Amino acid sequence: MKRVILLMAVLLMAVGAYAQTTVEFWHAMTGHNGEMVQAICDQFNASQKDYKVVPVYKGSYSDTMNAGIAAYRAGQPPAIIQVYEVGTATMMAAKNAVKPVYQLMAENNMKWDSSIYIPTIKSYYSTSDGRMLSMPFNSSTAVMYYNKDAFRKAGLDPEKPPVTWPEFFEVAKKLKASGMEGGFTTNWISWIQLENFSAWHNLPFGTRSNGFDGLDTQLVFNSPIHVRHFQNIYDLSKTGVFIYGGRENKANPLFTSGRVGMHFESIGGYGNMKATCKFDFGVARLPYYPDVPGAPQNSIIGGASLWVFNGKSKAEYKTVAEFFNFISQPETQALWHKETGYLPITQAAYELTKSQGYYEKNPGLEVAIKQLLNKAPTANSMGIRFGNFNIIREIEDQTWEEILAGKISVKDGLDKMVREGNKTLREFEKLYK
Amino acid sequence: MSKQYEFKASILPYLLVLPQMVIVFVFFFWPAGQAVLQSFYLQDPFGGKMIFVGFQNYSKLLADPDYWQSFSVSTAFAVCITLGAMAISLFLAIQANKKIRFASFYKTMLIWPYAVSTLVAGVIWLFMFNPNVGVIAYVLKHTFHVDWQYLLNFNQAFLLLTLAATWKQLAYNFVFFLAGLQSVPATLIEAAEIDGAKSGTRFWKIIFPLLSPTTFYLLVMNLVYGFFETFPIVHSITQGAPGKSTAILVYKVWRDGVINLDLGSSAAQSVILMLLVIMLTVFQFRFIERRVTY
Numbered sequence: 001m002k003r004v005i006l007l008m009a010v011l012l013m014a015v016g017a018y019a020q021t022t023v024e025f026w027h028a029m030t031g032h033n034g035e036m037v038q039a040i041c042d043q044f045n046a047s048q049k050d051y052k053v054v055p056v057y058k059g060s061y062s063d064t065m066n067a068g069i070a071a072y073r074a075g076q077p078p079a080i081i082q083v084y085e086v087g088t089a090t091m092m093a094a095k096n097a098v099k100p101v102y103q104l105m106a107e108n109n110m111k112w113d114s115s116i117y118i119p120t121i122k123s124y125y126s127t128s129d130g131r132m133l134s135m136p137f138n139s140s141t142a143v144m145y146y147n148k149d150a151f152r153k154a155g156l157d158p159e160k161p162p163v164t165w166p167e168f169f170e171v172a173k174k175l176k177a178s179g180m181e182g183g184f185t186t187n188w189i190s191w192i193q194l195e196n197f198s199a200w201h202n203l204p205f206g207t208r209s210n211g212f213d214g215l216d217t218q219l220v221f222n223s224p225i226h227v228r229h230f231q232n233i234y235d236l237s238k239t240g241v242f243i244y245g246g247r248e249n250k251a252n253p254l255f256t257s258g259r260v261g262m263h264f265e266s267i268g269g270y271g272n273m274k275a276t277c278k279f280d281f282g283v284a285r286l287p288y289y290p291d292v293p294g295a296p297q298n299s300i301i302g303g304a305s306l307w308v309f310n311g312k313s314k315a316e317y318k319t320v321a322e323f324f325n326f327i328s329q330p331e332t333q334a335l336w337h338k339e340t341g342y343l344p345i346t347q348a349a350y351e352l353t354k355s356q357g358y359y360e361k362n363p364g365l366e367v368a369i370k371q372l373l374n375k376a377p378t379a380n381s382m383g384i385r386f387g388n389f390n391i392i393r394e395i396e397d398q399t400w401e402e403i404l405a406g407k408i409s410v411k412d413g414l415d416k417m418v419r420e421g422n423k424t425l426r427e428f429e430k431l432y433k
Numbered sequence: 434m435s436k437q438y439e440f441k442a443s444i445l446p447y448l449l450v451l452p453q454m455v456i457v458f459v460f461f462f463w464p465a466g467q468a469v470l471q472s473f474y475l476q477d478p479f480g481g482k483m484i485f486v487g488f489q490n491y492s493k494l495l496a497d498p499d500y501w502q503s504f505s506v507s508t509a510f511a512v513c514i515t516l517g518a519m520a521i522s523l524f525l526a527i528q529a530n531k532k533i534r535f536a537s538f539y540k541t542m543l544i545w546p547y548a549v550s551t552l553v554a555g556v557i558w559l560f561m562f563n564p565n566v567g568v569i570a571y572v573l574k575h576t577f578h579v580d581w582q583y584l585l586n587f588n589q590a591f592l593l594l595t596l597a598a599t600w601k602q603l604a605y606n607f608v609f610f611l612a613g614l615q616s617v618p619a620t621l622i623e624a625a626e627i628d629g630a631k632s633g634t635r636f637w638k639i640i641f642p643l644l645s646p647t648t649f650y651l652l653v654m655n656l657v658y659g660f661f662e663t664f665p666i667v668h669s670i671t672q673g674a675p676g677k678s679t680a681i682l683v684y685k686v687w688r689d690g691v692i693n694l695d696l697g698s699s700a701a702q703s704v705i706l707m708l709l710v711i712m713l714t715v716f717q718f719r720f721i722e723r724r725v726t727y
Binding site: 062066069072073090093094095096097244245246247250251253254257388390391394397398399401402404405407427430431432 | 479694
């Protein structure tokens with residue numbers, strides 16, 4: 001009798017294991033965002049019995065990507081991995097290592113229409129002929145944050161943030177004159193003041209549709225308008241109206257402690273701003289130069305997407321396809337959007353959030369979406385796709401610091417960024433040709 | 434009696450050494466060999482494509498002025514830390530070795546920072562001196578009107594890194610110097626005192642020469658620390674900025690390999706560092722050790 005029970009138990013376990021497929025999802029989300037990743041996976045796992053997705057936190061974006069690469073080389077990759085936008089070209093070029101999302105969905109006969117995604121988000125992760133390679137996950141865009149209390153103190157209308165760059169610089173000077181330590185600062189010099197700046201003015205950042213059409217692309221962000229913009233910021237740094245706060249998002253404390261009145265940062269930082277700013281702040285669109293034809297166009301995204309590794313079983317791919325379908329649902333997206341501040345990736349999720357009246361209480365988030373949807377994306381504003389992009393951004397950060405320190409002129413600095421960036425693009429081309 | 438301690442079988446000693454050799458092989462020779470191998474290739478991170486490029490990774494590095502700049506900054510950094518940390522800790526050790534009240538309290542306090550990890554030490558200095566959030570940076574700016582902006586000023590960045598790295602190393606040096614001082618025979622010093630030697634003479638003619646084994650050991654350890662173990666301090670405080678002026682060699686290896694995924698160049702850099710360590714060690718033991726009286 002005992003034996004029979006044992007045998008039945010073993011059989012049951014075997015059936016259980018056979019029926020449910022488990023896949024791993026490696027990600028880089030911390031804090032509340034990490035909890036939300038867990039919550040969404042839990043919801044998916046609870047919604048049916050056949051598939052299970054297990055989220056695993058792997059450290060920073062670069063740690064996660066390196067862990068994925070190492071695991072792939074060792075033959076044990078996870079099914080799903082979250083990769084930041086600068087790693088997009090590297091993942092895309094690794095053709096044998098990844099399974100494109102459009103292919104995954106087709107092979108699993110999913111009722112899936114890639115046109116539900118917001119165009120600027122979809123295009124960032126698609127080939128130039130529109131085939132989606134990775135699943136958008138956490139997307140953000142760059143916006144302007146401004147201190148409404150400081151506006152009031154300086155005699156400015158807090159409901160009328162500057163719209164153009166000339167207006168913006170005037171306001172910045174007034175804020176400093178009103179007793180603030182400086183007028184403005186910015187995070188992410190490359191992403192905000194070069195990549196988004198270019199897209200927003202419908203200017204090419206690089207040739208070949210910003211790299212979408214081929215590896216033989218060249219950087220071209222040293223146009224007279226780019227030089228003018230950087231010259232303006234540099235000139236204001238001399239009078240202390242612009243204060244440099246460091247790379248990546250390190251300038252945040254300058255704004256949150258009330259030392260400068262205006263700041264550029266990702267909308268993904270909205271929650272953090274709400275938590276740390278002890279003053280009334282607003283979110284506005286990026287300023288533009290009114291004499292540039294076509295401006296403002298639309299801003300581009302940053303953040304990360306989900307890639308699928310090659311060499312998994314049929315059942316595992318089915319699980320991934322079901323999971324991707326789940327996270328594309330308006331309800332899931334609206335929850336993610338509201339909880340994290342990242343943008344909804346589908347139009348339906350945006351409409352749903354709007355109908356829930358959420359933007360009346362949080363107008364800042366809608367500013368970002370509207371900015372992204374401002375116009376249909378052009379070749380200059382679909383996104384950015386360059387190999388070795390991390391190195392290019394590093395070159396830009398380094399050279400920007402040399403410009404501010406007075407070691408190199410603005411024009412020479414931008415030329416140097418382009419020249420050195422192109423060198424690293426040629427290396428990438430050589431490797432993948 | 435001694436006979437029973439001799440090993441007859443010739444295989445036993447090898448067996449006894451084997452575990453150690455396995456560890457050395459797996460964790461040192463194998464990765465080192467891999468690094469040498471990878472340094473001759475251009476490869477995509479996923480290992481799908483490897484293009485043999487010969488010595489191109491090396492020639493590119495040696496032709497790169499940035500690499501030489503990183504080289505000279507690393508050297509200056511290691512030398513400044515070594516001199517600073519050794520001089521200050523020797524001074525402190527001498528003071529703490531005197532017959533004073535609360536001597537053991539001072540000693541404990543001076544040894545304490547040794548327990549702080551290098552990364553944490555970096556973060557502590559970052560929070561004091563960061564121009565955006567630092568307390569001391571605020572005082573420097575608002576009370577003393579110093580234009581404190583190490584994010585853009587190389588000299589300030591270098592000074593801050595050197596201070597932080599030196600501070601971290603003080604406790605370690607202090608322990609060794611104090612132990613060295615305590616082992617100097619009191620009779621020698623008393624004899625010199627009776628002969629009328631002043632305190633300066635006593636120090637330079639008796640104590641310092643007797644300390645030389647300790648000093649030599651610390652010299653090696655401090656140089657190695659300055660070159661190779663200061664990574665967490667650079668990583669937490671400047672990340673190589675402003676520009677790439679404070680990207681010391683070990684930081685550059687990590688940055689190029691782990692973040693920028695340029696594995697070939699990163700491997701070539703680590704091979705160069707490996708040669709550097711070998712040369713440094715050989716040089717020190719061949720030429721300097723001879724002049725040290727043990």
